[in-house]
Amino acid sequence: MEVKQEVVRPLSTFHPSIWEDQFLVYEEGVNESRFYEARARAQLGSSLPI
Secondary structure: OOOOOOOOOOOOOOOHHHHHHHOHHHHHOOOHHHHHHHHHHHHOOOOOOO
């Protein structure tokens, strides 16, 4: 599995299951704060600045 260092840009078309898979590694605490930040952006679409 390839570990991504950058947070994937949030897209309003992302399906929740796909988003979860993309950030599965972050759930292990590798970069937890960024994981939750990314999820918040995903849920709000692209309304938040990158």
